[in-house]
Amino acid sequence: MSEPLLEVQGLKTYLQTGETTVKAVDDVSFRIGRGETFCLVGESGSGKSITALSIMRLLPKDIAHHPAGHIQFTRYENGQSADTLDLLSCSDREIRTIRGSRIAMIFQEPMNSLNPVYTVGEQIMEALQLHWPDMSDKDARHKAIQALREVQIPNPEQRIDEYPHRLSGGQRQRVMIAMAMACEPDLLIADEPTTALDVTVQAEILRLMRELQERKGMSILFITHDFGVVAEMGHQLAVMRLGKLVEQGSVNDVLNSPQHEYTRQLLAALPENLRKQKRAKILQATQQKHIQTESRLIEINNLKVYFPIKKGLFRHTVDHVRAVDDVSLSIHQGQIMALVGESGCGKTTLGRTLLRLIEPTAGTFKYNGQELSQLGQKQLQPYRRELQFIFQDPMSSLNPRLNIAATLTEPMAAHGIGANKQERIMMARDVLKQVQLDPDYIWRYPHEFSGGQRQRIGIARSLVLNPTFIVCDEVTSALDVSVQAEILDILLRLREERQLTLLFITHNISVVEYISDEIAVMYQGKIIESGKTDDVTGNPQNPYTQKLLAAVPRLYH
């Protein structure tokens, strides 16, 4: 065992919201050694971030309090342990000397965590000079450039004077890391540092963090919900659920032989493991149940969607953003076609264009032989019933003012499904049963449901019209892994029952491998590779696809 750096003993953090007390962290104990990476894994609301904020004492005093627990932090001078400090009971002045210089923190959202009115350099230099007050501006600037070089920002001498909005999400997260590392902390707390980033950028950031850790010998408390990332990063692992640690141990032990029931559930819900189970089932059944026909349901030919960039006094168009650039694709009846790509590659625009929520600039697409791209709104009306969309964010995709009954029956009434209100309500209840929700939920309002339940309602809304083709836009990316497994299961089952054809838009490769029959990889508005999922993921031809697949954090190598 390595020398101890941080020891959390029986930590309790209770949050007071009005009348109710939430036990956000309930009797949590763990220990982080020097130079070690400790991963804290759990689903949303399990209390992982609250644990990190408790260590930094960043929770607002009027709502959070600690009825019990100690956080022992050991300070080292020249490699020798100097003294131990209880972070929960020490004075505000002492904790300020710890924050930033001994324990640094990086946050999930790189877009919000840098101040937009200061340059990158000014922000790093401010952090440096706060902790070394006698450092001159010149030295600080030099050190800041060095820090930027360490996190592999190209041209640090120039980039240091740039404002945050000029940097991409990945670069901002690098700047955040540079800022955190500039003061050479003993412990880096990283709260979901790569969740908001694309998978290729995530791979680079993770590699960078590992390298820096080795070079500086610091410890990392790594908070994540992604077991793949854990397998890449961690030495030690703790699984958190409802404020309690249910299991902890070395990463290999926990991942390979999980002891606690909850850990097993979480691991089994991972798409990679679901896929293994599916394979096993298919082998048993000897042949696939649903028959794929060769008839093309959707045919896209040279589709282009450009958004004009307007400039100047007269708002003339100077250029276009080529969101979808000359895409041709066909989707066979009864298939799940996955559309994969990183953020900003145009996959959502393509999906929305197929439903004419966005008007195409050029090119055509046919549904069942019928040209849709040129139809007027009136002629489009019957096809609105057959083509449906499921949205990414379950929070914003349901009208907060309408109850579920109104949300589900209104589209039916608009298309003349069901003779009267009673009949439509009965049909809506049936659909709710199909997405595994209690039919009596129909009288409730969206805010009464959890994220996973709302996503089921979103699926139910698209099903009430009895469509044949559904575009699923990142339907599981806002959900926890166990909920994701349930939603994917529902989609697969519905596909069998209703002979649905799905266009499954996602950035998550392991979900694609689990659910889809065919795959199309999109990059900068173009489809660069497509084919049977197993063929493409097993033997990618395009260099970008290869890079994308290599970047996916895997549980088992």
Place this chain on the structure above:
Amino acid sequence: MTDTVIRTSSGYAKSILVEAFRHWSARLGLIWIAVIAFFAVFAPFVASSHPYLMKVSGEISSPLLQHLTPVDLIILSVFIAAVVLWFLKKPLGFNVLAILITLAVSAVLSYSLVKPPQIVVYEQYREMQRSGEAEWIINAPIPYSAKDYLRDYGETGMEAPFNDPERTHIFGTEQSGADVLSRMIHACRIALGIGFVATGIAMVIGIILGGLMGYFSGVVDMLGMRLVEIFEAIPTLFLLLTFVAFFGSSLYLMMVIIGVTTWPGYARYVRAEFLKLRQMDYVQSAIACGLPLRSILFRHMLPNGIAPVLVAASFGVASAILYEAILSFLGLGLVDNPSWGQMLYQAVQSASFFWWMAFFPGGAIFLTVFAYNLMGEALRDAIDPYLKKKA
């Protein structure tokens, strides 16, 4: 386990109202407006020279009920309908329709059936009481009508509060001898009416035009915004002065002019909200489901974008009341019917200043405008997500 149902309070609108009226300031504002509304509805019952009941030569009669005007009856029947609907708890559209039907039916009935006596002699009741002709009389709490000029008592009829032990004028009387409190109570109708009707006109125009601008954007938006700018350039007060000078003063004309010149503010709010809501997933989903435009605009977008308009409306009501007070104060308001501004005008007209004539109506204007502003502030805080998070 993660799928436990989260239960919170019911409905967004309700939670906003609960949040807004948690502050004591907003509650005080609401109480004051409720008091004004009570007086507006029941003015003829609270302050009237006509007795509730009296017995003259063996005959029991109710002069008060005989002298109710058609307007009194319309207001009363709408009020009763509103109270009944409040307890029935029907949807909003049904309520609005029911109120409008009550308004129309009661207007037709009362104007065709109710014919109050044209010539009113207020003095007769006091005469009867003094001479003992009436065996008994039950009077209203404030036994003076708004236009009951007691000219026969002395030169001007001017009296300070509690001046004469025989006649209790709590707030005194004005030059022609009418009771100040009674006039103020009857003026509540104008104060509330002009605020609500003028703001209502402005909101209807603003919501429709702003909604179309926000939803269709593009050319519709550009033309609409130019129209908004044109109307914003018109100074409401001077337009009002001009119209009053040409066409004489009429309450309805004032309501229309204030409504027609103040809608751009509401249109801007609704446009901004609709531009934002247009991109929301549930609106996109409504389009993808092929719902009719009417439903998308009024079911899916308007209820979610109405909150800022309501905040603006509560300030709008306050400013409409001020406009009427300003016009009346300048002597361009209503001539004979009492209004708070007109009473202030009378207070400064006479050679010497009588404090009670200015203090009470001025205070009423101040408190009413203040109350609306308090409620507006509270509503604004309640819909502001940034302030809410801090709390």
